[in-house]
Amino acid sequence: MDDTRAARPVPRTHRRPVLTFLGAAGTVTGSRFLVESDACRLLVDAGLYQGPSALRRLNWEPSEVPASELAAVVVSHAHLDHCGYLPRLVKEGFSGRVLCTPETAELVEIVLRDSAHLQEEDARFANASGFSRHRPALPLYDVDDVERTLRLIAPVGFGEEVEAGPGARVVLRPAGHILGSSTVHLDVDGATVVLSGDLGRPTHPLLNPPPPPTAASTAVIESTYGDRLHPAPTADVLAAAVRRTVGRGGSVLIPAFAVDRTELVLLQIHQLMESGAVPRVPVFVDSPMALATLRVYRAAIHAGSAELRPAAAKLLTAVDSLRVREVRDAEGSMRLNRPGTSCIIISASGMATGGRVIHHLKHQLPQRRNCVVLTGYQAVGTRGRQLLDGAPQVKIHGRYVPVRAEIVDDATFSVHADADELVAWLGSASEPPQVAYVVHGEADASHALAQRIHRDLGITAVVPRRGERVRLD
Template sequence: MPTSPSLTFLGAAGTVTGSRFLVESDASRVLVDAGLYQGPSALRRRNWAPSGLPVDDLDAVVVSHAHLDHCGYLPRLVREGYRGPILCTPETAELVAIVLRDSAHLQEEDARLANDAGFSKHRPALPLYDLADVESSLRLLSPVEHGQEVEVGADARAVLHPAGHILGSSTVELEVGGARVVLSGDLGRDRHPLLRPPDPPPSAGTIVVESTYGDRRHPDDAGDAMGSAIRRTVARGGSVLIPAFAVDRTELVLLELHRLVRDGRAPRVPVFVDSPMALATLEVYRAAIARGSGQLRPEARELAEAVEDLQVRGVRDAEGSMRLNNPGSPCIIVSASGMATGGRVIHHLAHQLPDRRNCVVLTGYQAVGTRGRQLLDGARQVKIHGRYVPVRAEIVDDPSFSVHADADELVAWVGSAATPPQAVYVVHGEATAAQALADRITDDLDVPAVVPRLGEHVLLG
């Protein structure tokens, strides 16, 4: 007897990262997103566990966008034997190549440092995957445009719709075995400085929606948190370190720095972008602006002006990065990663946090267990490469840079479907945020909304 199409929550259930959702029928199996877990060690250890996925039977993987917690597990999946297509937009394919190569490099470098310094529990420390695994994954990428219907199984089709989160980001519409489900991926904001707002969800029996900011509302007024922090720091002879996601966030930070300097709200000091991945991503954005991508607002052209006006100095080599650990005079350093979980920003934090003249500006969501969250919560010391570093520098939170929809916007997005769904599943959020959003959807829209458990299996209507 045939069974009903179903959905299994293999990641991002009760936590913000590790997005993985298996949609299947008797005839088709499709995985939506293959993301890494980030944050506390208990979550990161899940990256090392066998996926439990039927990789030999998967018809396709669909990737919503290029952030690591949505695409970073792809090389591990390929190492386990997956050889099918990986669907995403052309822009996501460009960015995934940048993100995964950087991820493999960082993991190989972290393993080397751990072995040299002896601070790993494992002998020897190994990377989760290497560059060879990444290149094998990239050969499977199958770019499709927004709005293009693609067969992804014997009885399955997929359509990607603009999500307005980062360049190339998508919500995923899947029809499998006659049932339709829409997965939000990460939803952008109506007021993203560069991207157009997300499309409303297509009519579907089931909607899976993220909840990163499911219990919060973004402030109407961005204020002057970054500008005032720069003014204070430069006046006392310090430098400003801005941990920023290499994809999209660096672009928004540069745009805001340009406006602050142009309007006289921040002094003109050298601006460094110390992240090869961020610099490569910046070129992808500039190319999209040059060709007039329909995902971008007309005012996105200001980004090119910002880079020129600030005379942004890109740092690609390790030696140049090390010189910025002690810059010697006031400057602004934008470096990945945005939650201070890895990358060059870790070395800058180790050198600059002990100095009271300096300032660290946090520019987005900081997941529980990350160094960024520890700094946000007022930690007096943080552990970096096996040693505790005192936190004496000023820590400033600027929430205006978030490109995640807030609670009001998430409820409005679900409510904008032409036909109300039969069920909504709330994922990709901390437990309190996810439950708060589920309660609001149930109360405001009169639609059953549930926070699923990790591994939970539900039928699709």
């Protein structure tokens, strides 16, 4: 069960380093892990809660630690549930360094500016429409907060050891999840902990697999797919959905994460069209953030990033041959609500929690000829999860919209390690940790992974509660 009760302020009554689970404990989103000693307090990840309103309300609670007391925030990667709370921390007084890889720094800039813009837009829409319970509705943070946040970012190269605060050293290593994603190794007064962040898969088409974890006495490991295995890679699900939809004169709407997922979806569509598995129809990318992200990936290829597989350049060049129609303005996006011909529309966000895809869903879900293809993990309480679970209607902008369109789940796009891959990664450490804390998963997934880690690796594995504090000895 998600623990959404207000966490108490974290006291400073310890001698040895302490780890406190401020987020992503009992739920998938809101990653925040406090590591502290007598001389230093730092945060690993500062993510937004997404999903049910009870979780989203936690974004508005004052930080359990005064933001001004944090020496640094280490960001594992640029997804919103790992970096989206940063501007709120700055709004509350944080002025330390934000440590992350250079690629994560570029993507965080894109993600946070988009997040602030969407929150401001949503607040304006709520006030104009009158469907918000708050008078007036306010954004969690604004673009000015984001700009102040970006000035605090201090990029750190992979393998480079840097001081995060007095007595605290940090080293980032590739996680293979998205470009720039990292696992985090901390040494705080001699206590060592490795945090997986979001761990990628060995089969990512563009990124190299993550190396084994560094030796540490404590591990913190994600469990998004901790109770299941990914299906074998196949393009059959998407191909069949496109053929059915085009055959009945409809459009295919693909809610996709702007960072990394859009690139992978475009790659598969290119391969399907080249092979003749699906008809050639117009392909629209209606996400300025996804288009900006694509530029970052291309720049990394041009720079010869060691994160990328040798075939990455060839694959993204192939995507260019799709002649994707880029939608950059609101007017073009609105025209896609009634495209007039069968097409494929890729738009953010991936769990249908916000962004332009919401407007497309409002117009396309009531039509039986259309299809919505879900391409990633759908957290409990999100519109994507409601659609996945067969909801007959979903609430959008204060009104219920009937779901008549075909809903398809394509699980082959996931870039999260599954249960076997998570256990294999943890088991590949040169020295096993004394304890593994299993986080960033729904309760069933986290407990299933903890049981496997204990059974298969002989490591003490615990699913922590939100607000729980443990010693790092």
